Amino acid sequence: MTKPTTDDHPHVAVLAFPFGTHAAPLLSITHHLAALSPSTHFSFFGTPSSNSFILSSNTNLPPNVKPYDVWDGTPDGYAYTGDVQEEMGLFISAAHESFRKGVDRAVEESGRRVSCLMSDAFFWFGKEMAEEIGGGVMWVPFWTAGPHALSSHLYTDFIRESFAGDVTQREDELLSSIPGMSRVRVCDLPEGVVFGRLDSLFSQMLHKMGQALPKADAVFINSFEELDPTFTNDLKSKLKCCLNIGPFNLISPPAQVPDTYGCIPWLDKQQLASVAYVSFGSATIPLPHELVALAEALEDRKVPFIWSLKDNAKVHLPDGFLETTKFQGIVIPWAPQAKVLGHKAVGVFITHCGWNSLLETIVGGVPVICRPFYGDQRLNARMIGDVWKIGVIVNGGVLAKEAMIDCFDKILLQEDGKQMRGRIKSLKDLALAATAYKGSSSDNMRELSRLVSSPCK
Structure with missing residues (x-):
């Protein structure tokens, strides 16, 4: 006792x-x-x-x-x-x-x-x-x-x-x-x-x-x-x-964390709401063929990107991808996620839909492409896509090139994306009000x- x-x-x-x-x-x-x-x-x-x-x-x-x-x-x-x-x-x-x-x-x-x-x-x-x-x-x-x-x-x-x-x-x-x-x-x-x-x-x-x-x-x-x-x-x-x-x-x-790989200076050179930020958290990674599909979609649409990807997973990227896209985006093992999502150049977040990431993207005001894996991630994705309507869920739950191209076009180029940004801004404003004194x-x-x-x- x-x-x-x-x-x-x-x-x-x-x-x-x-x-x-x-x-x-x-x-x-x-x-x-x-x-x-x-x-x-x-x-x-x-x-x-x-x-x-x-x-x-x-x-x-x-x-x-x-x-x-x-x-x-x-x-x-x-x-x-x-x-x-x-x-x-x-x-x-x-x-x-x-x-x-x-x-x-x-x-x-x-x-x-x-x-x-x-x-x-x-x-x-x-x-x-x-x-x-x-x-x-x-x-x-x-x-x-x-x-x-x-x-x-x-x-x-x-x-x-x-x-x-x-x-x-x-x-x-x-x-x-x-x-x-x-x-x-x-x-x-x-x-x-x-x-x-x-x-x-x-x-x-x-x-x-x-x-x-x-x-x-x-x-x-x-x-x-x-x-x-x-x-x-x-x-x-x-x-x-x-x-x-x-x-x-x-x-x-x-506490403030160092921007070891220069994400913020790189983002400062990009156009408003044009960049795709890719991160699937520290514990999950899509299958190799999904990484290939995502890389090909980014390259095909010439979407500027920051991709947080562990070094041991880079071998799954298409041959020559890192070289041909070296002026289009950066692939790094870690990014200061909250800072990145809070930058005005980021226009879409490709994520596993972990709860902390979801809150960070709301605070950043960035629409989402959801590729959930397990636990509460599928439920978070459903709320994002069908309830709050601040993002889309990848078709069939698996990254595919043409589906990703459609997602990029919808969020970055079309009216749907503009409406998503408006809705997520409303949630951000509510979050800011809730945490005010x-x-x-x-x-x-x-x-x-x-x-x-x-x-x-």
Whole structure:
């Protein structure tokens, strides 16, 4: 059991999910909350590898934030096969016990009893752990993706009952009975709802999460209420307290990163809204024939481009492409994405539709060509293409030359693109208003700070 203390100052235990792009935004939010409440102590828990990675770019933590390493679940002498699901499974199986031991250590070192558990939403056991600690400890989880993806997990049992049987025969049916999803198809749902291995550890984690989140004292999301009021209102009816605090890159802008490859000076020489920016995130890459199709479409239409592509993937580009397009575009292993999307020369973003990228393109005011891969990306793409109408989804979900040419023409040259830019500018204006001092997200961030910084009941 966690050792009680006589110190009534708040102590927030922050439990990070150490895979993908989960831990870094939670650390950033912790940093922001620590600045808002200097008297509150924050203990941040992650695996050694995750902490080492995210702390390397967050060296100036406030004095009231202390990171701790917890066990990643790997038994001594264990040999990994290279499957990330295997690594994730070992961590999840040990997470509850690992975090409890970490919290006990932080309590002993700080002399403060824990008053709040702030965790990644994936940790469905957060409520149980808070009750184990006792003393009125709150559980406040963070959902890193969008409100529509969160809704799909809250409605998982309802969806499974509604589409029982061979779901592949009904994958094009609309989820019109769920608020906000009248344009969403069954096949757009993330794996673990009705598709994929529903008995896998990851699918079970998501299912348990959807059942547990209504018990949380509050859930906070990196989104803004005005993005989709239907989802906002429905989530507020399903959760005790739902706080949209984003786009977080506007609430608390990240540290400036160097433009190592000279993207911005290159963009300064291009025409207004003429450049295609291509990036599929850090974890995904299209198949080789898709890279060829995209390269050929760019070259055929002579679209200026910045392509963020890892060096080991360049071998899949067409022979001679880099040489023949050296005055048309640049292929680099990394780009300062937020800066690039905020530049007036960028006219279209070709993306996997990760949530952070979607928010960055809204803030940048840039229409989207969607090539989703997994998770919430298909759902994000459907919202982009058919609900908010700020972009297009590639036909068949695969990059093909003629289809890409049509997308470039539509967004960069035709009236459709002009209308998309108008709609995305409206969303950008709403995001800016939400994160202004009197805006909804700023108010919600202050409420989040008040909640997590409250002393034990």
